[in-house]
Amino acid sequence: xxxxxxxxxxxxxxxxxxxxxxxxxxxxxxxxxxxxxxxxxxxxxxxxxxxxxxxxxxxxxxxxxxxxxxxxxxxxxxxxxxxxxxxxxxxxxxxxxxxxxxxxxxxxxxxxxxxxxxxxxxxxxxxxxxxxxxxxxxxxxxxxxxxxxxxxxxxxxxxxxxxxxxxxxxxxxxxxxxxxxxxxxxxxxxxxxxxxxxxxxxxxxxxxxxxxxxxxxxxxxxxxxxxxxxxxxxxxxxxxxxxxxxxxx
Amino acid sequence: xxxxxxxxxxxxxxxxxxxxxxxxxxxxxxxxxxxxxxxxxxxxxxxxxxxxxxxxxxxxxxxxxxxxxxxxxxxxxxxxxxxxxxxxxxxxxxxxxxxxxxxxxxxxxxxxxxxxxxxxxxxxxxxxxxxxxxxxxxxxxxxxxxxxxxxxxxxxxxxxxxxxxxxxxxxxxxxxxxxxxxxxxxxxxxxxxxxxxxxxxxxxxxxxxxxxxxxxxxxxxxxxxxxxxxxxxxxxxxxxxxxxxxxxxxxxxxxxxxxxxxxxxxxxxxxxxxxxxxxxxxxxxxxxxxxxxxxxxxxxxxxxxxxxxxxxxxxxxxxxx
Ligand SMILES: Cc1cc2nc3c(=O)[nH]c(=O)nc-3n(C[C@H](O)[C@H](O)[C@H](O)COP(=O)(O)OP(=O)(O)OC[C@H]3O[C@@H](n4cnc5c(N)ncnc54)[C@H](O)[C@@H]3O)c2cc1C
Numbered sequence: 303x304x305x306x307x308x309x310x311x312x313x314x315x316x317x318x319x320x321x322x323x324x325x326x327x328x329x330x331x332x333x334x335x336x337x338x339x340x341x342x343x344x345x346x347x348x349x350x351x352x353x354x355x356x357x358x359x360x361x362x363x364x365x366x367x368x369x370x371x372x373x374x375x376x377x378x379x380x381x382x383x384x385x386x387x388x389x390x391x392x393x394x395x396x397x398x399x400x401x402x403x404x405x406x407x408x409x410x411x412x413x414x415x416x417x418x419x420x421x422x423x424x425x426x427x428x429x430x431x432x433x434x435x436x437x438x439x440x441x442x443x444x445x446x447x448x449x450x451x452x453x454x455x456x457x458x459x460x461x462x463x464x465x466x467x468x469x470x471x472x473x474x475x476x477x478x479x480x481x482x483x484x485x486x487x488x489x490x491x492x493x494x495x496x497x498x499x500x501x502x503x504x505x506x507x508x509x510x511x512x513x514x515x516x517x518x519x520x521x522x523x524x525x526x527x528x529x530x531x532x533x534x535x536x537x538x539x540x541x542x543x544x545x546x547x548x549x550x551x
Numbered sequence: 552x553x554x555x556x557x558x559x560x561x562x563x564x565x566x567x568x569x570x571x572x573x574x575x576x577x578x579x580x581x582x583x584x585x586x587x588x589x590x591x592x593x594x595x596x597x598x599x600x601x602x603x604x605x606x607x608x609x610x611x612x613x614x615x616x617x618x619x620x621x622x623x624x625x626x627x628x629x630x631x632x633x634x635x636x637x638x639x640x641x642x643x644x645x646x647x648x649x650x651x652x653x654x655x656x657x658x659x660x661x662x663x664x665x666x667x668x669x670x671x672x673x674x675x676x677x678x679x680x681x682x683x684x685x686x687x688x689x690x691x692x693x694x695x696x697x698x699x700x701x702x703x704x705x706x707x708x709x710x711x712x713x714x715x716x717x718x719x720x721x722x723x724x725x726x727x728x729x730x731x732x733x734x735x736x737x738x739x740x741x742x743x744x745x746x747x748x749x750x751x752x753x754x755x756x757x758x759x760x761x762x763x764x765x766x767x768x769x770x771x772x773x774x775x776x777x778x779x780x781x782x783x784x785x786x787x788x789x790x791x792x793x794x795x796x797x798x799x800x801x802x803x804x805x806x807x808x809x810x811x812x813x814x815x816x817x818x819x820x821x822x823x824x825x826x827x828x829x830x831x832x833x834x835x836x837x838x839x840x841x842x843x844x845x846x847x848x849x850x851x852x853x854x855x856x857x858x859x860x861x862x863x864x865x866x867x868x869x870x871x872x
Contacts, residue, residue, distance in 0.1 A: 316823075319687045401656070423687070425686050426684070428669070432654075433659060462649060478653070486791075512663070513698075514665030515697050520694075522692075523691070526848060530851050531854065533853070534859065534860050537863045538871075548850060548851075
């Protein structure tokens with residue numbers, strides 16, 4: 303059984319975002335790039351599934367759509383433990399085109415399970431995974447907080463408002479995963495970093511894909527007014543303000 | 552040219568987010584100078600469907616099929632796309648929740664329709680079609696243009712509010728032809744915390760962080776939540792430590808919420824935490840450290856010990872009732 307994990311390359315979560323060219327482009331100067339946090343958890347869970355001898359997972363690969371500058375992030379995924387990395391050499395213009403590129407690869411190189419993160423922490427599109435499922439005509443389960451094998455089938459938990467559902471699904475399947483899927487993301491160890499140098503990082507040419515949406519402009523949120531400080535001994539003042547000033551009580 | 556919106560129900564009941572969706576759609580349809588249809592999938596009683604009329608839903612198409620009570624994204628996407636084609640809809644809308652996230656991308660692929668998730672307002676312009684959304688986990692806004700003839704958007708919770716507009720409702724039933732092979736996932740069981748208010752729906756949220764020092768101290772958080780009719784939430788280390796369940800974790804890697812009122816008790820206000828709460832209408836911070844970054848995003852602040860301030864707040868609220 304083979305698992306493919308989709309990887310998005312995103313700015314470190316502490317990045318102070320800036321824009322350039324009249325706020326039409328993200329200014330990536332000085333930005334540290336990381337594996338999208340959910341994708342990192344997905345990769346961690348995929349590796350756990352592979353290591354559990356009771357399962358018959360023999361390959362965990364990662365795939366990414368992006369330019370050569372993102373190879374560092376893919377090497378990190380290899381260092382964490384992925385067997386192979388695939389980079390489709392295209393600018394990730396919108397979710398539709400990214401999913402289309404990944405689906406084109408999958409059609410040539412089938413995988414049984416595809417993991418994708420619930421959203422990418424940069425443009426917060428939250429749609430690549432479900433789009434891949436549709437391009438491939440696969441089943442999909444979203445908001446997945448846990449995944450395990452039961453024979454050749456999968457048992458997944460899906461978060462729903464106020465609770466969760468236990469779901470049984472057949473492969474092939476796309477699981478869009480979120481918090482809970484793994485406890486802690488794995489970090490590369492020295493041995494992993496050494497081994498990653500020898501692992502395959504395949505670069506594939508992009509296919510022709512239509513781009514349906516485009517970013518036109520960015521804007522920073524308005525600066526917030528000063529915080530009104532209140533006395534801990536007179537909490538009724540706070541209640542008064544919440545009722546009559548903020549009108550939220 | 553019309554607009555079609557999918558109003559999700561939960562066990563046959565609509566929520567405020569469903570009504571907000573109707574309000575948004577009605578206003579978008581008038582902006583586009585066209586008609587709109589609300590689609591409901593799964594068993595919903597006529598009376599409940601009619602409740603959408605309070606927000607302007609004149610025409611509802613109901614797929615009243617018990618086989619479709621739980622979400623199978625493939626099936627839902629198929630039905631909605633079918634209806635969109637039949638009705639000649641050019642804009643397809645749903646709420647940005649667990650079902651919208653699963654269905655909208657599939658419709659986008661089926662109909663070759665550009666999609667934008669978690670839109671925050673009515674389109675800024677309709678020709679070209681440009682919508683505003685959050686980017687970089689709440690640190691910025693992005694304006695995105697959809698160039699395809701058919702457009703799919705999901706709307707962020709509390710982005711528009713409820714706008715009452717009572718109308719007479721006409722309900723049509725629709726029975727799609729469904730291939731059994733589409734139902735490949737099977738829901739075995741459902742676990743629900745029935746006694747708890749759901750975080751995503753709550754107007755008021757009481758959230759607490761590592762400043763609580765021990766999971767044993769959470770009683771005062773729950774008591775304050777109880778008198779306010781609020782949901783409880785927590786910061787990431789609190790859920791990572793297992794002090795509280797994962798479902799309470801808010802922030803960049805947890806839930807993104809937009810309540811009217813958010814209490815941050817003993818939470819430092821790290822950038823990743825704020826990413827999940829910055830759309831709250833009003834934020835109250837309680838922290839011993841006057842330099843804590845949470846005061847930089849809060850509307851009201853109290854410098855003090857949570858162990859002292861939370862019970863005082865609970866008492867003051869109970870007294871004022
Ligand atoms: C990739 C990544 C993703 C992340 N995602 C998230 C996320 O989604 N959500 C999230 O919350 N965090 C996230 N974090 C973690 C984040 O950086 C912070 O570490 C975390 O939010 C801190 O939690 P806290 O405020 O509870 O704890 P601390 O930062 O330890 O803050 C505790 C606060 O309590 C105050 N305090 C202590 N005692 C008292 C008292 N008696 N009374 C009142 N106040 C008191 C202290 O002054 C302090 O401000 C993420 C980090 C990374 C690297």
